[in-house]
Amino acid sequence: MGGGQEQEGEGGKKAGKDAGEHSVEVDVTLDELAEILGEELALPDIQNRGKSRLKNTKDRYVGIRRVGPDSLLHFRRTYREALKRMIASKTFVPNNPSVVPVPEDKRFRSWKTQTEPAANAVIIYMMDVSGSMGDEQKEIVRIESFWLDTWLSRQYKGIESRYIIHDATAREVDRETFFHTRESGGTMISSAYKLCSQLIDDHFSPDEWNIYPFHFSDGDNWSMDDTLACVDLLRTKLLPRVNMFAYGQVESPYGSGQFIKDLREHLGQDERVVTSEIRDKEAIMNSIKDFLGKGK
Structure with missing residues (x-):
């Protein structure tokens, strides 16, 4: 036990007490x-x-329409339409500002596939x-x-x-x-x-x-x-x-x-x-x- 000798590590190199060099791997694209x-x-x-010569195709939102799938629902425009309707019908209560859209208020993004040069x-x-x-x-x-x-x-x-x-x-x-x-x-x-x-x-x-x-x-x-x-x-x-x-x-x-x-x-x-x-x-x-x- 106690001979006080440094022991060799892998590869024949002696283990030391000094700090070694450290590197950090970073993923970079x-x-x-x-x-x-x-x-x-x-x-x-x-x-x-x-x-x-090459072309890319991209789907771009180009406007708003009244019908469409729920995945294209435009929340801000929908709630704006609901707020306008409730104010016009005097059902909006400023002291209790609750806006509830109905189907007629819904607005959806419309999209179009466009071809662009690459x-x-x-x-x-x-x-x-x-x-x-x-x-x-x-x-x-x-x-x-x-x-x-x-x-x-x-x-x-x-x-x-x-x-x-x-x-x-x-x-x-x-x-x-x-x-x-x-x-x-x-x-x-x-x-x-x-x-x-x-x-x-x-x-x-x-x-x-x-x-x-x-x-x-x-x-x-x-x-x-x-x-x-x-x-x-x-x-x-x-x-x-x-x-x-x-x-x-x-x-x-x-x-x-x-x-x-x-x-x-x-x-x-x-x-x-x-x-x-x-x-x-x-x-x-x-x-x-x-x-x-x-x-x-």
């Missing part, structure tokens, strides 16, 4: 997260530019999955895409996400494949921009959709010729049809970082093009503000 994000980064609400948007994520984009870079993109999805989902009730990966060629994939694919080939960014343009052609009319392409890479591209092809695709195919085009360059020990410089040189004056350098995870919030801070 994605909408609340988006609100926190918007307040923290002072993000403006987004201006809808699509014609809203703003809709598509986020087209593109990412370089060539050998120079490692797990750390993809994790940064994954975290940033979560916050982008969260904010845009709060702005638009009808939202879709599509995913394009590329090295020397591009293909559309699902979300899981998007974040867990790594290729060993080179990089031709224009292949992703061509496929993005084709997706818009086939599925997302700019008259009906708010379109947000987000491209992430480490700044490597196959050649200057391909970079110029990207600039041409942006000018002629993408920018005329999208709300904004966002390019996020994730710092990598293997990437040249050149592409963002070329974009800024050729398209730096175009307000539809937003670029951001993401050096590490600490830079994610500033990058989101770069992308969403103009409310487009």
Whole structure:
């Protein structure tokens, strides 16, 4: 009994007498997260530019009628009618103000189903999955895409996400494949921009959709010729049809970082093009503000 020795707890760690760290778990909805994000980064609400292909139906109360189910009884109007009747018939006693409605006094809400446009948007994520984009870079993109999805989902009730990966060629994939694919080939960014343009052609009319392409890479591209092809695709195919085009360059020990410089040189004056350098995870919030801070 009394040896005075500290006893080890689970995992081989000795039990101590100092207070430990405490955490409190709080349930927060994605909408609340988006609100926190918007307040923290002072993000403006987004201006809808699509014609809203999607429709919502809502039941709205549009008036008062004399018949209806008890579930739609309008108590205030019913008692008002009863009071008017009793005053007119001189049965209302001010010293004993009791109002008793009769069936003729009853008033009911009338309602109508109305169809309203629902703003809709598509986020087209593109990412370089060539050998120079490692797990750390993809994790940064994954975290940033979560916050982008969260904010845009709060702005638009009808939202879709599509995913394009590329090295020397591009293909559309699902979300899981998007974040867990790594290729060993080179990089031709224009292949992703061509496929993005084709997706818009086939599925997302700019008259009906708010379109947000987000491209992430480490700044490597196959050649200057391909970079110029990207600039041409942006000018002629993408920018005329999208709300904004966002390019996020994730710092990598293997990437040249050149592409963002070329974009800024050729398209730096175009307000539809937003670029951001993401050096590490600490830079994610500033990058989101770069992308969403103009409310487009």
